[in-house]
Amino acid sequence: MPSSTHEYLTRLAALRGDAILVTTMTAAKIWPQIEDGVLDFNYLPSAMSHAADIALGMALAVPRRLVICVNGDGSLVMNLGGLVTAADAGAANLRMLVMDNGVYEVVGGGRIPGAGRTDYAALAAACGWPTAMRFSNAQELADGWATFAGGPGPALAVLTTVDPPGTKIQLPARHPRQALRDLRAFLTGERTV
Amino acid sequence: MPFAADAFLQALAQAGITHVVGLPDTETGPVFDQPARHGPRVITVCREGEALALAAGLWGGGARPVVLIQSTGFFESGDSLRSVAHEMDVPLDLLIGHRGHSGKLNAGYPDTAPLYLPPLLQAWNIPTVELKESEDFEELTVLLKEGAARTRGVRAILIPQ
Secondary structure, eight states: OOBOHHHHHHHHHHHOTTOEEEEEHHHHHHHHHHOOOTTEEEEOSSOTTHHHHHHHHHHHHOTTSOEEEEEEHHHHHTTTHHHHHHHHHTOTTEEEEEEEOSEEGGGTOEEOTTTTTOOHHHHHHHHTOSEEEEESSHHHHHHHHHHHHHSSSSEEEEEEBOOOTTOOOOOOSSOHHHHHHHHHHHHHTOSOO | OOOOHHHHHHHHHHTTOOEEEEOOOTTTGGGGTOTTSSSSEEEEOSSHHHHHHHHHHHHHTTOOEEEEEEHHHHHHTHHHHIIIIIISOOOEEEEEEETTSSSOTTTTSOOSHHHHHHHHHHHTTOOEEEOSSTTOHHHHHHHHHHHTTOOSOEEEEEEEO
């Protein structure tokens, strides 16, 4: 039985350690219900696909720390070239989790092109990501985490996801503009930006 | 005469720039040819919209990037421009090749790019300055050093082509 976004993210909270976490779309409206710390950046300006670009930038700026991007399948297919860019940039500390539910959940559930047919893990591998995995539920994610997080990067894992109707989503308390400044201030030791 | 990529990167380094994110164009292509040189790290993206968001991530991570794209790439970047420039309000300089501005590039061939760049920059409320010459690197360093004091907002620096 596939896990929900909330179940995956609850498990991720116990696994992430001191990683920077970038979420977008549905995940960005669920993660703040679980955690909302200085290392969390919930990207919600409805600029689909760009959370992965932002996470890549953070990974290149802070190579000593893992950067985890919780991406959507709809966001990923809007910017498949980003997989090429990340591999070309050698972002060894970048990890991407693709919430694969086959639909544009955040706008009401319209079908994503290629849903059920496109193999995102195979795409990542073909683009040069040395680690590409698939998990069907939160327990599998936990069991495979050491390989995923500790193996060569960039690494991508596809998470088969089913969200029950009525899943509670809400906007994060901090605007992404402030969250990005908080993150920069923390990482650079600045008091204010 | 090929674009003086080493001098360009040196000018950026003098202004404290850590990363150049973008795509090669007709003029600035040599910047992306040898990314292992000293100075700012050069990151090549697959489409220009990636560049702005990637640069925002670099800034969030503590770096000081610039974006280097041509006007045609600026036209492609609207979605991430809105997000980065207006939603995130990231202080970022966009170095934009002003294709067709000098009339030297593709002389005699009608080009709509120079027609639409200025009004689009204005529509996006992006402050804009233009170098007198494409290799006026002294002026570029001055502008970027001034930009270091900015904590908010995107600015365009046009490179005439």
